[in-house]
Amino acid sequence: MASYIVRRLGGALIVVFGISVVTFLLVYAIPSDPARMIAGQKASPQVISQIRHNLGLDQPLLLQYLHYVGNLLHGNFGVSYIYNQSVAVLISQRIGPTLLLALGCWIAELVIGIPLGIYTARRARKKSDYIVSALALVGISLPVYWLGLLLLYWLGYKLPIFPLGGSGGIQSLILPSLTYGITGAAYYTRLLKASMLEVMGQDYVRTARAKGASERRVIWRHVVRNALIPVVTFGGIDIGYLLTGVVLIENTFNWNGLGVLSYEAIPQSDIPVIMGTVLLTALVVVVFTLIVDVIYAFVDPRIRYS
Amino acid sequence: MSEPLLRVNQLKKSFPIRRGILQRVVGQVQAVNGISFTLNKGETLGVVGESGCGKSTMGRSILRLIEPTSGSIEFDKQDILKLPKYQLQVIRRQMQIVFQDPYASLNPRFSVEEILSSPLEIHKLYTPKERSIKARQLLERVGLDPDYAGRYPHEFSGGQRQRIGIARALALNPKLMILDEPVAALDVSVQSQVLNLLIDLQAEFELAYIFIAHDLSVVRHISDRVLVLYLGKMSEMADVESLFSEPLHPYTQALMSAVPIPDPDIKRERILLQGDIPNPANPPSGCPFHTRCPQATAHCSQVVPEWKEVKQNHYVACHLYE
Amino acid sequence: GCSSQSTSTSATASNTTSNKPVEGGNILMDTVSNFKDLDPALSYDTTSYEAVGEMYDQLVTYDKNTTNLKPMLAESYTVSSDGLTYTFKIRQGVKFWNGDPVTAQSFVDEFQRVLDPKVASPGEGFIDPIVKGSTEYNKGTSKTISGITTPDANTLVIQLTKPQPFFLEVLAMPFFSAVDQAYITKVGNKSFDSNTAMGSGPFQLDSYDTNQMVLKKNTSYWMKDKDGNQLPYLDKITMRINKNGQLDALNFQQGKTAIIGNLFGSAGIPSASYPKFLSDPNLKKTVYSQAQNTVNYLGLNSKIAPFDNPKVRQAIEYAINKKKILQLLNDRGQVANQPLPPGVEGYVKDLAADSQYSYDPQKAKQLLQEAGIKSGTQITLYSYNEPDTMKISQSIQNDLNAVGFDTKVNSTDWNTFLTVNEKGDTQGVFTLAWIEDFPDASDFLNTLFNSNQQPANNSSMYTNKQVDEWLNKAQNDPNKQERMDLYKQATEQIMKDAPWVPLYYPVTTYAAQTWVHGFYISPVLPDPLQYIWIDKDKSQN
Amino acid sequence: MEPLLDVRDLQIEFEIDEQYYRAVQNVSFQIKQGQTLGLVGESGCGKSVTSLSIMRLLQESANITGEVRLNGTDLVSLSEPEMRKIRGDEISMIFQEPMTSLNPVHKIGVQIIESLILHSNIAPKQARAKAIELLKIVGIPRAEQIVDDYPHQLSGGMRQRVMIAMAMACNPRLLIADEPTTALDVTIQAQILDLMRKLAKENDMSILLITHDLGVVAEMCDYVVVMYAGEIVEQGTVRQIFKNPKHPYTIGLLNSIPKMTGLKTRLTPIQGNVPSLRNMPEGCRFAQRCPHATDVCKKQPNHIQIEPEHTAKCWLHA
Amino acid sequence: MIDVQPITSSVVIVPKAKPPLRKRAWKSFRTFPMIYIGSAIVLILFVFAVFSPWIAPHPYAKQFSDGITANGMPTSPNHKFIWGADALGRDVFSRVIYGSRVSLEVGILASVINLVIGVTLGLISGYFGGIVDTIIMRVTDTVLAFPFLIFNMALVAILSPSITNVFIAIGILGWGVMTRVVRGQVLSLKEFDYVQAERALGASNSRILFKVILPNVIGPVIVLSMLNVGLNILTEAGLSYLGIGIQPPTPSWGNMINEGLQAYQYAPWILWYPGIALLLSVLGFNLLGDGLRDILDPHNVTH
């Protein structure tokens, strides 16, 4: 197991390396000049070239990349041009809130999506199935920022039930999670429904019925447990995706996390921050896929014991 | 005796076993472990054995649908394992395979005509028009209405599908057909139709068959010689009469006695084997059958029995006959 | 000093009645961007300005919402008659938060930091090569700045290479604050990253994290109000980093924050919310507005065809409907007819007729025809992603198309826009604004139109020898009237040559709750937090 | 003697595209206490549907009419909760695919005692002991360990034994075995059949054995019901059917089995294919394939009594 | 024991008379309502996109002087501007109609790019396996782990914003899932006997890939592409919303929403209508995709 994980992480490193190269090239191709951003609109050209020199931006690209990687190997992510702080510190401050938000969003998706999945699977091809499925689809068809603003406006401002954004505690977590939950639940609903329908046609479900198990018992003990297996896979990929994809939510809800950090870094050409966040999220995505594999083994004994 | 059409020598195939989420190679399955035999023109070799004993692997290896690990396969005096891939095409016109599952072996998206003309198309034989005529002739040959040519596989019953599969194999006028449990999925009433067809075709085209099955009565019905496999190894091979009248290997004996006979009056002494087939990934030492053999001795668990011709044309690998 | 056009419209009675200020209380504010630098030598963005302004003191500063200078840490100052020597008497007994005393050396240290290439301060250009010895120090050929001396602990003497009429305004910038060298030496290089600070200002840094910066009262601040009360009044200010300005405005509307001010990227009330503030009588009472010394303009690059043809540029002057632009901005501004905003001395009230343009699409078409521009000529308008700018660009696009151009808008993020803009060779037409650094005509006219400022600030690549001559002369001319005349001549010539379409001079609108007192909008400085006091029961957080 | 199971006039219809197709019609047979009844016929003739309808495990869209009496109680008219009490308790069932009939995520032991838990209030400790006991009864070695294994860790034969153990948990009066050995190798099949025979004898249990292997029927059953295209064409004791088959279909079936004679002769197959539900011929359903078909076969034949306990549905014997 | 039983019925099949067409249509609608509603929406969307100039009452870029009030407020819905005017005095209704063009163009073209790359790589990777597979899957992993938004922002900044660049950006980063799906399909198809049969007949790799395997993966690919169109429309809107997408005055629902958000407190209609249009179109493609999935699902096919 350990060696496997090491190997997988090795694969992950290749991925992360690929990403680092692409990002680096990409960021350098952007015409905007970080030194100008640091100096401000009105600083003189001398100051700017001084800053470029101080940052090493006047060196050849390859050298800069090697330098970056060299620093990386020493655990040094560099210093943000914009925040004037170590990228490691910036990220470590924000990864917590982002993880919290991602978790909240994920739980909301599950809490909405899974019961709907079970419901629609049990009423497959009935009117209620179509209505609920269509509603779930409406959810994924909504732009998250659009829904987010409407919810904020109506539930935060007009009826001040929830705080108007901010990265505070559980209170301010509810609305963004709900927003994301609504726009993401249908993926789970759809997946779980398909997987439940498949499981319900399995022989062992018939076996359970033949033992005299009630419908409720059949669904919960025999169907749902098995049907959740593909959902788990998706869940892991989804939470990885969530980490990279919370930008819009973070922006809409004033949540100071990694998403906003990286999102703002691009137009400001804050290369160390871009590189740091991109590499980190990529790593997190890969790690989550790995975690899923491990969780998978717990859900599915066929994998655990072979 | 005429020159053998096919000469298989020490054929071996092992699969790596990958396990779990780790997908690590945890061992090797010796799916086929040293099989040698010859097959003459127009002859049928029945291959029997329990599930997982390597019958299909053997069949597919002969066609090089699976790359064998070692051994040699001489077909028409050419070692096909040494042929470069592009020359395989030529060989493949002469060897064909019919699969067990008539539902999985036909492309659901092709009409019957397309299925039957595709071998000709692949080998660039005939014009499209001629191919279509040829396809109809093939249908007729296997006892189906040529008007069915435009239909799709799902519109046919299992038996009919199996006929289509056979027709496809026939399209290139092969000399050898490997029949991998061609009737296992069919009902008895249909099974007999297909068996009859196969027998007729063999007579007509001088086909050689390797007939893989686990139903002994079918094998007995169609084969000239029978090869019994156990855990990837040959345990017994003989002419069909000799084998069925006087099975030598305790495994063959058990196998035969286990076949239920559709006659309530025949009450047989049954050899009930203990336990299950061992895991092929972890085969027993010595004689692979010793774990279940009612006559096993300590010797059997240590020494691999030799493959010996005990009687004329009757080979067995068992310590009882040394 | 000059005539400032401050139009503070404070509405409520309680706001204006001179109730006795109340000591104590906390307020909450939102900011739409991060605090980048708490180092006075580096901070050059509005958000950092807000914090740095509260944490550091300078030699001189501006009085209330005017552009008049008054002494600050310099108790008094004198300027020699040749305008080359400035002598400051430093206030005694002033201490940094850690108790270290503020002396004349505290300023010398900062001048050295600004000139140090390792610090790479954006303020460097404001004193190099004006201050004697600055270039040598910057190049490393001298260990001290020869032009800055401290005859005694409380006297600071600065000598210039040539007279600069707006040098005091430069010194009012936070680049030139008093800093504590002992602290800097102790903490080392990173002493002034965005997490730490050490100043002598009214508020000191309490904490700073991803979500907020908290400033707390410097209890031993030296400044007193006119009644002799110790400043500042407030105990604590919490500035929450909430980047969605629209939400922040909603927060203010709910009464959860005290002020919408400088922290909103100095733009104040987000334009998404401004109409709401206008239409809601309760909110209207909270609005403050102030004309800015800023000009928004449409740059026409005279090196790029077809804008290299003066006729085309003039045609565009006639083509743009500036009133419409202001209408789109809900009238938060004033139509511009020249680069200088009215709040800066040198603004030409009686501009010559041939330097004036009015909205006249017919005339524009005619001029274009004369210039041989075919209808449907494709041009690209360069702009940046900011909601109001986007609106304005589209209005301009509309106007340009109306006179026969086929205009594409290319809008990118601000920094990309700026980087490309400063190359000077790609953007034919672009929208841009110039915000004053200090209220002097030179900061506009010389910086933006002198050909020696190409391509960075003079990114419309305007070149006119005559104008250069005038501007260079005015740059060091101690005679005010003469200077103003030069600027007038330059302005009129520039407008004739039409390298720009001056669009409007914006008015910023800030908001402060009715229970916030003492709030005003300085045209130059950040929010006057040290003068603010609040009703007793309104303390937040 | 009162039969244990009495199926009368069973009729099963499925709705496909808003049309009803009758998959099974006029099926009547009885199983006595301790008897093993073989239900044979070609694929699709309605064997599984019949057995599932006895258990009332067909989906809702299936329309069942007729009577199914277990010890005199009509199962068709029972409420769902009442029926649930019968399933797994009085009637148990095992299926063809031991590989897929066990839930992959639950341990063997848990699955075996599930019916015990559902039908009695047994303590968990006892239940586990009982599971081990049951595993021993069906001849599984190392029962104490296997009880905590997952299905995929067992071979096919073992799994089928587990299925049997599961079915035996509540000592059912009737065991329905739907092709219990089709997926198994002959040597394993022999073991399983042997086990079933032994258990039936020990517990005086009846078995409804569904298969299409006539050999298995001949070895296992007391009584045989032959189905064709949804109908019973012939039924009788095992000797009557094998020694004196009367229906041309039964005869055809028996003839098409390759005999172990070893002669490479042509077999005598039944011509043609089973008609599909959608275009079922009127009258005798076998007529199309019957070598003896005449015009009269266009009408439905009746069940004709040949001997006691032996009927055939054919005009030949009318 | 068994008596000769009376024959109860000689008619075995009891089909009801074939229902009239109207009823059959309703019936199939009842079975697959999703696909019908979805196709209807998509069809309407196409009509809007193709016939925008005829449907829209006003030019999309025209800034009406009566579209904004004297103090710069957008005009609320009235008989001239049925969905109101936007902040520049343009007709929201006309802009929403024209906006369908961008959405469709980007949604579909980006999906086509996804499809072409995804299917090609998936086929190659799944069929040939080995080192090729490893490399392609690593690249796919990289693409899947790559932050989409950052890539898009960077690319658009480099290439300058335009419709073409937007769908290229979305297209070349969105194929990861497609590749995975196709590869999975190919891996399982490869083992099918009918593919083996082709090989046994001596068929070349290209024949097997394109004639045998490709047609069999087309089903899931179509479904995924439909869902992808919806997703890509949303992504385009997201990019435009962030200001890095379609350039004004070309209306895209994303930039309209962006403008609408700016005016929500005083002119909510600017946000509502493009939002609803976006929602409905994405929903349309989702319903279509889901419906197709239902139809193509072998469980639902009754032969």
Ligand SMILES: Nc1ncnc2c1ncn2[C@@H]1O[C@H](COP(=O)(O)OP(=O)(O)OP(=O)(O)O)[C@@H](O)[C@H]1O
């Ligand atoms: N592709 C493969 N990878 C790994 N192992 C394989 C593969 N194909 C076959 N095996 C293993 O090789 C052994 C022989 O398999 P094979 O399919 O040849 O058996 P068989 O005799 O045809 O069985 P059956 O009667 O079930 O068809 C089995 O243990 C099987 O698990």
Ligand SMILES: Nc1ncnc2c1ncn2[C@@H]1O[C@H](COP(=O)(O)OP(=O)(O)OP(=O)(O)O)[C@@H](O)[C@H]1O
């Ligand atoms: N749920 C269903 N809906 C419609 N038709 C069905 C359904 N279940 C079974 N049938 C049809 O009923 C007929 C009888 O099927 P059944 O499964 O009982 O056959 P069987 O005799 O068990 O066959 P096999 O030997 O293949 O198991 C078949 O024609 C089948 O297509």
Ligand SMILES: [Mg+2]
């Ligand atoms: Mg096989």
Ligand SMILES: [Mg+2]
């Ligand atoms: Mg069945």
